[in-house]
Amino acid sequence: MDFAFDARTEELRARLLAFMDEYVHPAERVAHEQRERLASPWETVPVVEELKAEARRQGLWNLFLPDDGYGAGLTNLQYAPLAEIMGRSPQIAPTVTNCAAPDTGNMEVLAQFGDERQRKQWLEPLLAGEIRSAFAMTEPEVASSDATNITTHIERDGDEYVITGRKWYISGAMHPDCSIFIVMGKTDPDGPDIRRQQSMVLVPRDTPGVTVERAMQVFGYEDHYHGGHAEVVFDHARVPVSNLIGEEGGGFAIAQARLGPGRIHHCMRLIGMAERAIELMCRRVVSRDAFGKPLAQQGVVQNWIADARVAVEQLRLLVLKTAWMMDTVGNRGAHTEIQAIKIATPRTVVGILDRAIQLYGAGGVSQDFPLAELYAGARTLMIADGPDEVHQRSLARRELKKYF
Structure with missing residues (x-):
């Protein structure tokens, strides 16, 4: 079993990581400051528009779309680690690379089910980032x-x-x-x-x-x-x-086709959020003392960090396996795995973020650090794209069916 990414994925990962370090992470605070000066909070902040142009220039654009006639032509397995990287800055990175929901799912629907006129009128400007x-x-x-x-x-x-x-x-x-x-x-x-x-x-x-x-x-x-x-x-x-x-009566099937890849994207971004949380946890605990010694030497803190690392590694393997199955046997063949990652990933990442918030104390729930907003996004994904309980019900039925 080969766990290495292929050459194209590694090349894109390197470019995307460099883009994140040089442009995206420094832009987070700039974007926040610029938004406060806008006439309407819904306007796009100037730094985001600048980063969109830079992402296009670097070829980091529409990476999510597997159809190479429209997007990068990556498989789910190739795109998954890129989505994880973008998940470290989920407000900015997906937007500036034109890989943000709900546009991604809508573009997939139009590419797969839209007719020529619909693709010309709506898909093409979405791909170009001209409309949302x-x-x-x-x-x-x-x-x-x-x-x-x-x-x-x-x-x-x-x-x-x-x-x-x-x-x-x-x-x-x-x-x-x-x-x-x-x-x-x-x-x-x-x-x-x-x-x-x-x-x-x-x-x-x-x-x-x-x-x-x-x-x-x-x-x-x-x-x-x-x-x-x-x-x-x-x-x-x-x-x-x-x-x-498509056709009348085809809406439910289209919705299911739309949500499958979306769940992979969400789960990999969640893993990126968890990685960001672990990094923030570690930076915090090596810089703060409590009760006569650094927080990093407190046993409970060490347990939290160790548990977070184990959980993230487990989730990543499950999500990558699911992406591989979607590529090889299709969404229907990977149905159980898609439901498994949808159940496991948000709840696990919510737990990691919750402990990171705890380590930051009042700062953890403030606007000065990204943790509270990351928590809100992760907790929402226990509901979005189907609540966890719906997926549990379906997965359990599928498992039990083997014994009837």
């Missing part, structure tokens, strides 16, 4: 952990679809450059197959009847870099029938 996008699936009035519950209606009226419904936590929708929504709703609410009732349509943001009502917070954070999370109302919004993605 949002994915509108989750709803406040139903248990969205079961995607068949969604109530948004997509009704055909001649050559148009009429969309009516309310969505929330729609990532990216607050960004001023967000130009297009991919909206999931029911075109056949009474159909006999509950997984064929849903469809996806493209809805331009400026469509009459589309209202972005408010920004939703996550533990008090608004996630400005990724365009926030909005509550959006569709009140008889009309779009051409040609804005349908």
Whole structure:
């Protein structure tokens, strides 16, 4: 069994690590200071725009997309360690390399399921970083952990679809450059197959009847870099029938195809966040004394750091195995492993971040260090892309099926 990365991955890792050290990490505080001076917190800070240009110049752009006609043409296994590196600065690094959710998933949907016109109109400007996008699936009035519950209606009226419904936590929708929504709703609410009732349509943001009502917070954070999370109302919004993605009734299958790679991306970024937390923990405890000796010599602190290192190494191996399986046997063949990483990674990283916050004391929950914001992001991923309990239920059923 070969655990080494291939030559292309190693070359990209080296370039990306250098880019992070030279540009991204120094920009974190600059971006924070610049944002405080903006007229609107949703505007892109100048340093981020500068880093986008630099990332493109260095060829560190659209690394996530496996289709080499559009992106870097990397496999999941090749991209996974790059996502980990970007996870060390999850607010800035994915954005400046055009590898940030929800745009990544939306670009994958358009590349895989969009027609020629849709790709020309929306995918190409997304790939170029000229516009941003949002994915509108989750709803406040139903248990969205079961995607068949969604109530948004997509009704055909001649050559148009009429969309009516309310969505929330729609990532990216607050960004001023967000130009297009991919909206999931029911075109056949009474159909006999509950997984064929849903469809996806493209809805331009400026469509009459589309209202972005408010920004939703996550533990008090608004996630400005990724365009926030909005509550959006569709009140008889009309779009051409040609804005349908794929076929009527194909929305559920498209959503599943979209979420598989996304979970790998999220999990590898989470591992990067954990690595950042371990580094911060170590730097803190070698520089602080308590009760007559450095924190680094306290037994409980040493246990926390050792446990964190073991946990990260375990997670990384599981995630890389999952990426390899997705490449070799497909998302369906790697279903159990995808669910396993979705369950294990967020909860483990949340625990590491929690202990890092504890070591920083009041500083850990402040805006002076990245830990609190990292914690908010990691804790959210125990809910996003399917709550842990849904994945546990499905994985357990799959395991038990072997014994019936």
